Amino acid sequence: MNMDLIRDRMLAFKHNEDGVGFSKIRSEAIDLFEQVGIPTSRNEEWKYTRLGGLFQSPFTFPEMSMEVIEYSANYLPGHDTANIIVFVDGVYSSVQSKVTSKGLQIMSLEEGHKKYPSFVEAHLGDSQRYIQDGIIALNTALIHGGVFIFAEKGKLIDKPLYIYHLVGCQRNNMLSQPRSLVHIAPGAQLQIVETYVSIGQKESLTNEVMEVIVEEGALFDYVKIQHDAVHANHLGTTYIRQIGKSVVHTVNLTFQGKLVRNNIQIIMEAMHSEAYLYGLYVQDDKMHVDNHTVVDNRVPNCYSNELYKGVLTGHSTGVFNGKIFVREDAQKINAFQSNKNILLSETATINTKPQLEIYADDVKCSHGCTVGRLDEEGLFYLQSRGVSEGVAKALMLHSFMMDVLEQIKDVELREYIDQLIVNKLHLS
Amino acid sequence: MLRIKDLQAGIEGKQILKGINLEIGAGEVHAIMGPNGSGKSTLASVLAGRPEYEVTGGSVTFNGKDLLEFSPEARAGEGLFLAFQYPVEIPGLSTTNFIKTAVNEVRKYRGQQELDAVSFLKVMKEKMKLMEMDQALLTRALNEGFSGGEKKRNEIFQMAMLEPKLAVLDETDSGLDIDAIRIVSDGVNKFRSKDNAVLAITHYQRLLDYIVPDFVHVLYNGRIVKSGSKELALELEERGYDFIKNEIKEEAAA
Numbered sequence A: 001m002n003m004d005l006i007r008d009r010m011l012a013f014k015h016n017e018d019g020v021g022f023s024k025i026r027s028e029a030i031d032l033f034e035q036v037g038i039p040t041s042r043n044e045e046w047k048y049t050r051l052g053g054l055f056q057s058p059f060t061f062p063e064m065s066m067e068v069i070e071y072s073a074n075y076l077p078g079h080d081t082a083n084i085i086v087f088v089d090g091v092y093s094s095v096q097s098k099v100t101s102k103g104l105q106i107m108s109l110e111e112g113h114k115k116y117p118s119f120v121e122a123h124l125g126d127s128q129r130y131i132q133d134g135i136i137a138l139n140t141a142l143i144h145g146g147v148f149i150f151a152e153k154g155k156l157i158d159k160p161l162y163i164y165h166l167v168g169c170q171r172n173n174m175l176s177q178p179r180s181l182v183h184i185a186p187g188a189q190l191q192i193v194e195t196y197v198s199i200g201q202k203e204s205l206t207n208e209v210m211e212v213i214v215e216e217g218a219l220f221d222y223v224k225i226q227h228d229a230v231h232a233n234h235l236g237t238t239y240i241r242q243i244g245k246s247v248v249h250t251v252n253l254t255f256q257g258k259l260v261r262n263n264i265q266i267i268m269e270a271m272h273s274e275a276y277l278y279g280l281y282v283q284d285d286k287m288h289v290d291n292h293t294v295v296d297n298r299v300p301n302c303y304s305n306e307l308y309k310g311v312l313t314g315h316s317t318g319v320f321n322g323k324i325f326v327r328e329d330a331q332k333i334n335a336f337q338s339n340k341n342i343l344l345s346e347t348a349t350i351n352t353k354p355q356l357e358i359y360a361d362d363v364k365c366s367h368g369c370t371v372g373r374l375d376e377e378g379l380f381y382l383q384s385r386g387v388s389e390g391v392a393k394a395l396m397l398h399s400f401m402m403d404v405l406e407q408i409k410d411v412e413l414r415e416y417i418d419q420l421i422v423n424k425l426h427l428s
Numbered sequence B: 001m002l003r004i005k006d007l008q009a010g011i012e013g014k015q016i017l018k019g020i021n022l023e024i025g026a027g028e029v030h031a032i033m034g035p036n037g038s039g040k041s042t043l044a045s046v047l048a049g050r051p052e053y054e055v056t057g058g059s060v061t062f063n064g065k066d067l068l069e070f071s072p073e074a075r076a077g078e079g080l081f082l083a084f085q086y087p088v089e090i091p092g093l094s095t096t097n098f099i100k101t102a103v104n105e106v107r108k109y110r111g112q113q114e115l116d117a118v119s120f121l122k123v124m125k126e127k128m129k130l131m132e133m134d135q136a137l138l139t140r141a142l143n144e145g146f147s148g149g150e151k152k153r154n155e156i157f158q159m160a161m162l163e164p165k166l167a168v169l170d171e172t173d174s175g176l177d178i179d180a181i182r183i184v185s186d187g188v189n190k191f192r193s194k195d196n197a198v199l200a201i202t203h204y205q206r207l208l209d210y211i212v213p214d215f216v217h218v219l220y221n222g223r224i225v226k227s228g229s230k231e232l233a234l235e236l237e238e239r240g241y242d243f244i245k246n247e248i249k250e251e252a253a254a
């Protein structure tokens, strides 16, 4: 009966012309959703992450709200001078957003469409055309309240863009579906940091889609921090196209949440592009965290390097699936991937699967995954120097994560994240 | 200071120490020698509290307290230090941060005030000079990619920082060139006092030229089979372990 609610909502949206110009893409999404529905575990992409439970009880859908929400406890370092976007229940709140950097434009998706119709029409929905996924279709079918982000040609955006997703969990089962389209013009550089804040005690589901188009000579630096409430569920797709020779650097951090699925898909469409993917997940209790990544090499001479690390305890479950595609004729590709896990309890589990599909012959690819326990030798070494067991464990875990943490280049941001980990590990 | 009585211990059901008796008084230096596999590192590990080893009999008291009852970190707090035969590499853990944590944990245990960043650095610089350590080493991850000699020097450096009462040195001289042996020995000798003691495990007389022992013990097949003065080490160097093995056979026959 929840599905009926969703369908009614979709139909209402089909005829709703608020989101001017989006009716075509919405109808496509509705058709796709009708066809594929909410993914089940029969779908190879969702084998270890069951969504059924999330769709049992009726959702509350967000209103277009101008409500200003206080969230200063969750400010990222440098908040005052940063560029800010705030979503409330998945809807862009322009009054709470601000631009401080020259060369950066932020506007609603509708405005973006008016101002840059050909770009928006060409690229909005790219992710849905890439993978036929019910979750992306669900977001797309209900597109509204989205945001358009534009880093102008040749502009090095001097301050990061912080995106705060505030979700009101006072009401039942809020379905929040943030949507953004990011255009990084030739030669521009932009860093986006996303973080999620649930307010209230009720369970919620965020189903986010961000599409990023990176042009020639541009740099896109992306950090996603998930340390939201324990009752928050999160499905997120970050779909990045490198349509010109460019550099993309992503760090995906998950420390809290009930069920979390991160999709990062990087499509390398221009020669000599580089992509770096890093991830860290620290899980306890019954947290479920699923990281799916795609690096799709469509042209020769690209370089990618991926490192995801996880620490799991309690009854938590983790999934890592890293795909590397090397298309026919995409010669001289260098693609590396590694996933390393430490299990701290007998009851925690991780399913890790590298997936290489290579259709070119002159390529250098490597992948590896490890699942282990905390190194006893190291632990004893530290203890023998007087360091108590708890602190020694935390130091060991922290050192395990170091090579991912070091990828966060901004010192203050890195220290902020370090502190989240320290708190999580009860090390202080 | 340290009193080991009929200590028996093993690992994975295999008995390795078969009744060790040893007393070390304050201010003394003891050397333990013995062939490979005789149980020297096992003794050191049991003293330090390595969890894989199981004590099956006997007792160890350290300054009057039952050492075996303490966790490894409490043993360090009580003043025991083990320089590892094979120091562990821990990538991602900065050497300086680690030593600072260790120093302050030990100070906390001893009821001393924790060192602030400034005074810690001051002490560290002092001891580094003593060990002729390159500052660059300390900014690197703990032992990661350190040469054999650098690792051993780092062990003695940590000893100097933690100010133990009894330092157990497990083959700290192995793999060191002659200059490094001199530096490490200098470090150990500066640490020596009437209140401190050293237990040096070694295969070679040359270390004992620098760290002159009051007593030398031979560990063989899980037992201390011979004890003597520093001349015993010279004799072993000359004659090897065979004469001791033969003595044991003769005793057994008698």
Ligand SMILES: Nc1ncnc2c1ncn2[C@@H]1O[C@H](COP(=O)(O)OP(=O)(O)OP(=O)(O)O)[C@@H](O)[C@H]1O
Pocket (backbone or CB within 6 Å): B011, B012, B014, B016, B034, B035, B036, B037, B038, B039, B040, B041, B042, B043, B085
């Ligand atoms: N984890 C283990 N499992 C089984 N046997 C072990 C283990 N560790 C040590 N041993 C055995 O215990 C015995 C004593 O080893 P130990 O390391 O104490 O010798 P050692 O005197 O220090 O030798 P070396 O001079 O080579 O350092 C050896 O026979 C060794 O094989």
Ligand SMILES: [Mg+2]
Pocket (backbone or CB within 6 Å): B040, B041, B042, B085, B170, B171
């Ligand atoms: Mg040994």
